[in-house]
Amino acid sequence: MIGTRLTTLACCWLVALSSLAPAEPITVQRWSVDEPVVGEAVEITAQGVELRVEDAVIPETIPWYDVREINGLANQQRPFREAAEDAWRAHLRLGRGDYPGALTMYR
Secondary structure, three states: OHHHHHHHHHHHHHHHHHOOOOOOEEEEEEOOOOOOEEEEEEEEOOOEEEEEOOOOOOOEEEEHHHEEEEEOOOOOHHHHHHHHHHHHHHHHHHHOOOHHHHHHHHO
């Protein structure tokens, strides 16, 4: 279930990114830290959001379970929010040892 959503989500975000100017910054709010990450969107994949922060050579990948919100990318966040929120909840369950509960969400 999440795998299918993430694949669909990755396709939607690739379309959204193709319409961006090359250096347009985006802001990613994370669940794990209060400080947002601001950078240039490199790629949106099934693993998460890849951002090039400042003049970094290697982009930073923020996994979907840690993405709370993305600012700076059109109004296409509806499919993203549901998949990212499900991944976050499943990751929390996995972290506290609720393997059966996490498994049902990861499907």
